[in-house]
Amino acid sequence: MSRPELVIIGNGMVGQSLLEALVAVDHGYNITVFCEEPRPAYDRVQLSSWFSGSTTEDLALTTTAFFDEHGITLRLGERVERIDREAGTVVSSNGDTLPYDKLVLATGSYPFVPPIPGNDQPHCLVYRTIEDLEAIRDSAAESKRGVVIGGGLLGLEAAKALKDLGLDTHVVEFAPRLMAVQLDEGGARLLRRKIEALGVQVHTSKATQQIVAGDACRYRLEFADGESLDTDMVLFSAGIRPADALAREAGLEVGERGGVVIDNRCCTSDPSIFAIGEVALWSGRIYGLVAPGYEMARICAAHLTGDTARGFEGADMSTKLKLLGVEVGSIGDAHGMTPGATSCVFEDGPAGIYKKLVIDESGKKLLGAVLVGDTADYGMLLQYCLNDMKLPEQAASLILPAGADKPALGVDALPDTAQICSCNNVSKGDLCGAIASGCTTVGGLKSETKAASTCGGCAALVKQVLDAELVRQGIEVNNHVCEHFAYSRQELYHLVRVHGIRTFDELLAQFGQGRGCDLCKPTVASILASCWNEFLLKPEHAGLQDTNDYFLANLQKDGTYSVVPRVPGGEITPQKLIVIGEVAQKYDLYTKITGGQRIDMFGARVEQLPLIWGELIEAGFESGHAYGKSLRTVKSCVGSTWCRYGVQDSVAMAIFVEQRYRGLRSPHKLKMAVSGCTRECAEAQSKDVGVIATEKGWNLYVCGNGGMRPRHAELFASDLDDQTLIRYIDRFLMFYIQTADRLQRTSVWRDNLEGGLEYLQDVIIHDSLGIAEELETQMQAVVDTYVCEWKRTVEDAEAVKRFNAFVNDDTPDEHIVYVRERGQKRPARPEEKKGEPA
Amino acid sequence: MNIKANVVGWEDICAATDIVRGTGAAARVSGMQVAVFHTDDGFFALGNYDPFSDANVLARGIVGDIGGKLVVASPVYKQHFCLHTGICLEDMSVSVPVWPVTVRDGRILIAAQPAAA
Missing domain, CATH: 3.50.50.60 (FAD/NAD(P)-binding domain)
Incomplete structure (x- = not known):
């Protein structure tokens, strides 16, 4: 049986949101999308950032790959000219006629140009x-x-x-x-x-x-x-006007002043046709904001797929935004139009702050508010307003400057139905559910519920709900490293720095208890390395290291290790390639090209490691630190040297960056990349630190990663010169090393930073904490004391001794067995090893 | 119980200084692989074979204490084994053998046979 045809006209923010809601369930349709513009959906809310550094790619909300992946036909640059309701077809600007079983109008709106003579001239x-x-x-x-x-x-x-x-x-x-x-x-x-x-x-x-x-x-x-x-x-x-011409011509019911009339299901006067977003007129209203549009998209998707439980119930038009750098907020009945409404106003002229509350006749309920210059109270006031909560005795105290006996909103008082995140429709109940099931950090709540992950306006409120709920549910959260230290990793870092502590034993004696364990020992080893950069295998540090750091190689499932020499920026001479080939052949190592533009050699027994490295170092290689919680690789594209499109020398920059930060110990592994132009062939936006060339310099992206929860890096600063770029990366990395938790990647760290990206930019770019110079100095100290760990090791007879297979015997471990596959060795499976003694 | 009391024969393994304090090393004792640890609380020896990963790696684990028990953590999947009893803290039904160890004249001696479970 063929699938019913669903045609969607328009691929703006709301149209795209509908697609995302549909593909999240088993929708059962053949979907065709008409997109009049030459590119699929992008973020219209952030348009003005295009003039301050964001590219068209940054604004993109989807890619053609999304459509391919989900089997959706995307007709780019193609309009629908006519809807034939009797035939159930649409006719496109290419002259094609397509049948539909269901049709969705997500045509949005067009800008209103006042009928002023002369308005049609150029410019x-x-x-x-x-x-x-x-x-x-x-x-x-x-x-x-x-x-x-x-x-x-x-x-x-x-x-x-x-x-x-x-x-x-x-x-x-x-x-x-x-x-x-x-x-x-x-x-x-x-x-x-x-x-x-x-x-x-x-x-x-x-x-x-x-x-x-x-x-x-x-x-x-x-x-x-x-x-x-x-x-x-x-x-x-x-102003805007609904793009309802198609609907008018098709005879659908439209409002007096435009807009396609819809019911609570987002259905138009024709039961086969839906309308969502700025073209839709619900209960006499057009919603020109994106959040109500998203809600319509969710409702529409639900009804299209047979889930009729919920309907559109209108939306709150309160807004909070930054205009020309000025914070502005407006809630509910901002003008006090409700009969009997009274108001109280706080104005601080010199500070540039204005706040007004609109209160009902009884003085108990908040009807609306206006905030200019300071919108910190927005989230709290919005909750009072939306949930009809009783105001405190002195309502004016709500808008007084903090400190003056300002009452905090008891988030406990909020009902479970209170909507905390309007972008993603997350209620307090949703948050509490996620907390009860184990989310105990803001970052965790963000990825679990999507709250605060779009505009971020509710982040402070999400944190308050989290804190209150943890207390209420009696969940004790401590970020102590383990039972031996009643401190977080960040606190241990500061203790080490401030007290000049050089060894684990010193730290344990002064600030810990017991003997230590496999959690705190590697953590402290990493902190000591970040701070003092001493040789990892000094006797006082050796026992702290995870096996990877102890043997300076990556442990594999059979107890052997893999070896990855550094190939800075992925650039390697034929001669060095030959050396890698020869070494791999000599020691019979399985070789594989890594995602980070290097070559991994597997199956080296511990006693072989110093021999292998002796040969690699002889040929000019150095440690690749693939085993460490440290900088892995800096991936690059060939850049302007070879590429027809490159605008900067991405390889040279990648090599410089990789050599600067090689060996740097951090809370988790660090990956970086440099792309030579906006085509982004080095995939820098999936890295902890991504650098993309522009005509004028470099754009810096931070806090991305691939892996289990992929996440795009965010644009941090634009058009930087070489020196500024490196300064920002220095500061960023050191700040991360100082403040992150154990095994916390930069993305999760950033999600848990109160104030998010903007705070990070303040600290790194504007030096709001006054620590920029100190961070740079600390980084420079690490850079200046860099020594290749493998070079140091093979030159140290005492260190080499520790690689012996047995302290009293030279014969290799007989339990390591290989079979051949596709021309190389691989570990034997248990059934292949049968008969061999354990 | 003093597990050293019933030892029939000791094998000389290496000098006490051959194993850096806070680390372990693998040794062969009567044909079997043993993990020897040098801790602040003295020397310990367990089987080197990690039953969870099917690899001879326990000598490369980090030593420490969990809830007052001296342990080594497997370097592969991080289970903890008690240095005194060989019992796995995460799964008490699993254990590795324990060898009596002693130090005489600066030499580490290990019993030729593991202690009876």
Whole structure:
């Protein structure tokens, strides 16, 4: 039986979210997606970051690989021209006719351009798609001044873009204040002051009547009040309109002012056709925010797959964001329109903070709030508002500066149904469930429930729920390394640094108890190495090392080891390749190319290791540290030296980075990569530290990894020169080494940092803790004291002695048995070893 | 119980200084592989064979104490074996043999046969 046909028109943020919800279940459809734009879904909320360093790739929310993987047909750059409801077909701009059993309209909206004479000239632009951004960039290159028409949320985002492009930026608003929908008079006044202080001129109560040729600039805006403003370019950002033309022509019910009417199932007036996102009109409302769109996508996916339990119930339009660097928040009835509503206001002019609460007649409930300049209270106030919670006696205390007897929101008071993360619809009950089943860190909750993983606005609240719930459930969390030390790894690190402790015995005597174990010994060994960088196999350190570090090789299942010489940046001479081949052949080692652009040689017995390394060192190789919790490899592409597309010498940079950080001991292994252009052939975005060349320098990405829970690295800083790049990596790595838990990769570490990426950027880039110099000095000390461990070992007769198979005998372990397979040896399986004594 | 009391014959293995304090080394005793450990609490010897990984590796484990019991952790899958009894802490039904050890004139001596379980 053939599968029913599902056609989805539109692949914006909401359309993509629908696809993700569908592929997560057994949806049973043949899916075709029409995407009018030349690329699949990208993050429209973050558009303005395109002008401050993010690339089109950074904004991407999906790739064509997603469609291939899930067997979804993606028709890129193709519109649907017509819906034939009687025939149950759609006709595309390529002239194809496709049947549908179910159809979803996720066509979104288009920018509203006011009907002003002269609005259709060149350099009169809108702000919605990547193509719009490219047009804005090109126009800005020929302009000195730019005007944004529209002082709402999107208009101010657009103003940031123009400012980032270096234009003399003006905002023209028809209403008497900025962000008239979200802010009251007082909040808007402060926002205006702050924005003007940043050099953006604001003109309110201005009705533009026509755009004519200018004198000083290309154009002149003439206002109804007789004034005018000259500008080289005009950017319209005066609101959005639902893209409902297809639905209108097909005779679906639409609202008076546009929007396809949907019911609680997201179903239109035709039971086979659904509509979601900004094109949909639910209960007389269009939701221009992404979170309600995502909720519609979830509901729509559920109903398409027969799960009819839930319906769309409307969405809260409260928002919190940063506009031109100014924090702005608006909750519920911000204007106090509810009959009987009263308000209380806190304003600190010099500090640039304005906060207002709108309270109901009884004085018990919060109806809304306005926050400008400081949105720290947003999460707490939103919960009061959404859950009808009783306000404290002195409601005003909620918006007073911290310290002044400010009551903390008892998250215990929140009902289980309270929505904590609106982006991913995670309730307090969901969080508590995850905590009860073993998630005891913010990072754990993020990956388990997705809470705080999109915009991050609820991170503080998630932490509060976590802390309160742990106390309530009587779960004691301690991050002590083990029973021998009542300290976390970070605390042990500081004890070692501050007290200048050089050995495990010293640390145990002063701060621990018992004898130590296989948890604390390697942890302390790593800390000592990060701090003092002494030879691992000195007698006082030898017993602390995991077997990999003890034998400077990787233990395999049969008790033998593998050997990985360093191949910096993956660049190797033919002569060295020959040496590896000869050594592998001589000792009969199984060889395999690794993912990190090196060669791994398996099946070396302990007593063979110094012999093998003697030959490798003779040929100029050094330890690859594949065995350590330390820097593994720095992968690279060939870069500008050979590649037609390369813009920087990625190989030289990779080699420099690998040689700088080789041997650095850290809480977990570290992987890095350098790509020579934005095509990213070195896969730097899957590494702890990823470097990608740009025309102007290097973009730095941090905290990615592959493995069990793959995670993309995040853009940390853009267009860095060589020196700044290395300084940031120095600081980043040392800060990680100082503060991470045992065996915590950078991604998990970052997820558990309160304040997340922004905090990390503050510490590393803006030196908010005043430790940047110290971090650099500490890193330089490690770099300066680097010695190849294997070179040191083979030159040390006492150290070599420890590699003997037996302390009283030279014959190899008879229990290690190999068979041949595909031209190489491999460990014999137990049944193949039968008859041989254990 | 003093497991050294019933030892019939001792084999001379190596000098006490041949094994760095805090580490272990493999030795052959009457044809069997033994893991000898030099700890702050003296010398211990267990079978070198790790029943969980089917490899002769216990001499390469980290020694320490867990809940007051002196142990070595298998370097492969990290199970802990008691240095006194050879019993696995994670699975008491599994154990490795224990050899009596003594030090005489700076030499490590190990019993020719493991102690009876």
